[in-house]
Amino acid sequence: MKKRLLVVGGTGLVGASLCRSFENAGWQVWGTFCSRPRPGLIHLDLAGLKPSLMEGMDGAYAVVASAITNIEKCFLEPDQSRRVNVDGTIRLLRLMKDRGVFPVFLSTDYVFEGTRGNYREEDERNPTTTYGRQKKEVEDFILKNFEGFLLLRLGKVVGVRANDGTFLTEWANKLIQSKPIQAAEDQVCGWIALDDVAEAIRLLIETEKTGVYHLTQAESCSRWELARRLCRHLKVGPELAVPCRINELGLRERRPLNTSLNGEKFAGQTHCQLMSLDRILKKIATACGEKQGD
Ligand SMILES: NC(=O)c1ccc[n+]([C@@H]2O[C@H](COP(=O)([O-])OP(=O)(O)OC[C@H]3O[C@@H](n4cnc5c(N)ncnc54)[C@H](OP(=O)(O)O)[C@@H]3O)[C@@H](O)[C@H]2O)c1
Structure with missing residues (x-):
């Protein structure tokens, strides 16, 4: 029998990529949408969850890739975002537990305080944003x-x-097009290529891993440094990357400055090498350069 996967949030950036990748790998995949209908996907609103969703899913895997992911929106609409990101998600997880569905929950580096970076799986979580607290x-x-x-x-x-x-x-x-971009010089993150997320999740599931893992390639850097490196790969002037400070951009909620994750546990246990930052930038430069030359 084919392995079965439910992707909750199948219209999202990560969810859509997961649906494609698992289908290509021979899995039977169901995906859900909330506000953006797509052919073949099932409607699901976490704010009004129906228990029938999990019927027949016994023994399957389910990736929870659904959330209100806009950090500012979570802050400005705490009750509405809580209904989805906490109450609805926990209700969904309870249904999974009742049905014996194996949960794969996508969380965030924002569960950490962001004062030092390089956070490991077992480090203390102390989120400073509404979104981070909801995920925690x-x-x-x-x-x-x-x-x-x-x-x-x-x-x-x-x-x-x-x-x-x-x-x-x-x-x-x-x-x-020689247009400048603004990038925060004081906000450091870890990065992961979209295609690697799906590959990493499939590897973890297929090797029957369980527990907490950080998915990030090894190098972390500020958004501005990333922008400067992208300029180099695109062979455009580095002055087009204009530095700014994240908390001076008029955002209503203060952002943590360094939530970068340590990905050694995943790398050590799976021997999987995620795409390096330079490879990611090179691919983007090639893809976008080729596009322009069409
Ligand atoms: N992207 C990143 O850089 C990143 C980094 C760290 C963690 N994550 C986590 O990874 C997960 C996926 O992220 P993403 O970037 O793919 O997010 P995304 O593009 O914003 O997609 C969010 C998904 O959630 C669905 N959704 C929103 N409200 C819903 C509701 N009330 N009920 C059911 N589904 C709802 C959306 O459905 P519709 O579009 O149909 O409304 C969409 O499929 C999220 O949990 C996020 O916190 C992402």
């Missing part, structure tokens, strides 16, 4: 209630295909 609550529920689970904290996910709607390829498009 769900993490706590999983850690308390499940024995078999994957709780995956992702670095910032970056696409490497032209016009994929992700921020680095949008930066590349602007830089190629």
